[in-house]
Amino acid sequence: MSGRALIVNADDFGRSPGVNSGIIRAHEEGIVTSATLMVRWPDAEDAAVYARRTSLAVGLHLDLGEWEYAQGEWRARYEVVDTEAAGAVADELERQLGRFERLMGRPPTHLDSHQHVHRDEPVRTELLRAGELLGAPVRHFTPGIAYSGAFFGHDGRDTSLPEAITVEALVGVIEQLPSGVTELSCHPAAEVDHESSYGHERLQEMETLCDPRVRVAVKRRDVALRSFADFPA
Numbered sequence: 001m002s003g004r005a006l007i008v009n010a011d012d013f014g015r016s017p018g019v020n021s022g023i024i025r026a027h028e029e030g031i032v033t034s035a036t037l038m039v040r041w042p043d044a045e046d047a048a049v050y051a052r053r054t055s056l057a058v059g060l061h062l063d064l065g066e067w068e069y070a071q072g073e074w075r076a077r078y079e080v081v082d083t084e085a086a087g088a089v090a091d092e093l094e095r096q097l098g099r100f101e102r103l104m105g106r107p108p109t110h111l112d113s114h115q116h117v118h119r120d121e122p123v124r125t126e127l128l129r130a131g132e133l134l135g136a137p138v139r140h141f142t143p144g145i146a147y148s149g150a151f152f153g154h155d156g157r158d159t160s161l162p163e164a165i166t167v168e169a170l171v172g173v174i175e176q177l178p179s180g181v182t183e184l185s186c187h188p189a190a191e192v193d194h195e196s197s198y199g200h201e202r203l204q205e206m207e208t209l210c211d212p213r214v215r216v217a218v219k220r221r222d223v224a225l226r227s228f229a230d231f232p233a
Contacts, residue, residue, distance in 0.1 A: 003179065003222065003224060004177045004178070004179055004180070004182070004221065004222065004223045004224065005180070005181045005182070005223070005224045005225075005226045005230075006031075006033075006174070006177060006181075006182055006184060006218070006223050006224070006225055006226065007033055007034055007145070007181065007182070007183040007184070007225075007226055007227060007228055007231075008031045008032045008033050008034070008183075008184050008186060008209070008225070009032075009033070009034040009035060009036060009059075009110075009112075009183055009184070009185050009186070009228070010022075010023040010026060010027070010032045010034070010035040010036075010185075010186050010187065010188055011035075011036050011061055011112070011114070011185055011186070011187050012036075012038055012061060012114070012187055013035040013036060013037045013038065013044075013047045013051075013058065013061065014037045014038045014039065014041050014043050014044030014045075014046075014047040014048070015038050015041050015043065015194060016041070016043055016189070016193045016194040017043055017046070017191075017193060018189045018190050018191035018192060018193035018194070018202075019043075019187075019188075019189045019190075019193075019194070019202070020043055020046055020047050020050070021189070021190035021191070022188035022189035022190040022191075022202060022203075022205075022206040023035050023047075023188055023189075024050060025188070025190060025206060025210060026186070026188040026205075026206055026209040026210055027054070027056050029210045030188075030206075030209035030210035030211075030214070030215075031209055031214055031215065031218060031225055032056075032186065032188070032209060033056075033057065033225055033226060033227040034056065034057040034058070034059065034109065034110065034227045034228045034229075035047075035051070035056055035057070035058050035059075036058070036059045036060060036061035036108075036110070036111075036112050037051075037058050037059070037060060037061055037100060037103070037104070037108075038061045038063045038114065039060065039063070039096050039099040039100050039103060040063050040080070040096065040099075041063075044099075044103060045103060048103035048104050051104065052104060052105065055227075056227075057109045057110070057227035057228045057229035058104060058108065058109060059108040059109045059110035059111055059112065059136065059228060060096060060097060060100050060108040060110075060111050060112075061112055061113065061114055062093060062096060062111065062112070062113040062114065062117075062118065062123075062127060063080060063096065063113075063114045064079070064080045064081055064083050064089065064092060064113065064114065064117050064123065065077075065078055065079040065080050065081075065083065065114070065115075065117070066078055066114060066115060066196075067115060068158055068197045069157045069158035069197075070158075077195070080092060083117050083120070083123055084122070085122075086122035086125070086126065089122055089123050089126050090126050093126050093127065093130060097130065107134050107136065108134065108136055109136060109137075109227070109228040109229045109232075110136050110137045110138070110139070110228035111127055111130060111131050111134075111136050111137070111138045111139070112138070112139035112140075112185075113127065113139075116139075116140070118138070118139075118140075119140060124141075128141060131233060132233070134233075135232050135233050136228075136232065136233055137228055137231060137232070137233045138233070139183065139185075142233050144180065144181060144231075145181045145182070145183055145231060146178070146180065146181065146182045146183070147182075147183050147185070148173065148182055148183065148184045148185075149185055150164070150169075150173045150184070151164070151165060151169070151170055151173060151184055151185070151186050151205070152164060152165070152185070152186075152187070153165040153198070153201035153204065153205065154197075154198060154201065158197050158198075160200075160201060162201065162204060165201060165204050165205050165208055166204075166208060167208050167211045167213050167214060169208075170208050170209070170211075170214055170217075171213060171214060171217040174214070174217045174218055174221055174223060175217060175221055177221065177223060181226070181231060183228075186205055186209060187201070187202050187205055188202055188205045188206035188209055189202035189203060189205075189206060190203070190206060191203070
């Protein structure tokens with residue numbers, strides 16, 4: 001498409017009440033247009049209730065585990081299945097897709113994964129296969145939708161980078177958007193209420209996403225805010 005379109009996708013919807021509240025506020029008062037749902041967590045049901053009655057486009061945030069960087073290496077905080085076992089990954093993906101449809105009453109508008117595990121095999125093949133069957137875009141891989149992880153308050157070793165999620169930083173991302181469609185991921189929350197190495201950064205993200213200066217930048221750069229519902233694969 002001509003011009004600039006921006007999908008702002010909030011990951012981890014359903015993870016906790018604080019995450020749900022942050023995503024909802026960033027959708028209603030900020031620039032979040034889409035979210036991806038973690039269906040394994042108890043608060044996914046409340047997230048789905050909200051999403052079914054609003055314009056928020058919701059996809060599946062495939063949850064196979066979570067890792068944190070400690071003492072010079074990545075360690076599992078939890079693991080759902082062995083991410084190197086194709087059969088186990090396929091079975092878990094089928095379970096989570098089934099749970100998604102029961103919660104939402106429809107298939108996901110798009111697909112991605114917690115901590116981007118689908119960038120590697122065999123998760124990549126399984127998620128791409130699901131995306132093809134569903135006609136749903138897959139983060140990183142669907143042609144015509146570029147992915148940006150620029151709005152994230154950690155470096156590659158889990159060290160906090162609050163300067164990356166300021167209003168000024170987000171305005172800079174918006175002003176440098178290329179032509180075409182870009183997905184920008186985010187992780188807002190209204191309170192830190194679950195165990196995670198990415199906690200207070202979520203609070204800062206929410207405030208930044210809702211700051212009026214961000215919408216001014218969107219308008220100034222003539223960026224169209226869109227959701228994944230606008231771009232079936």
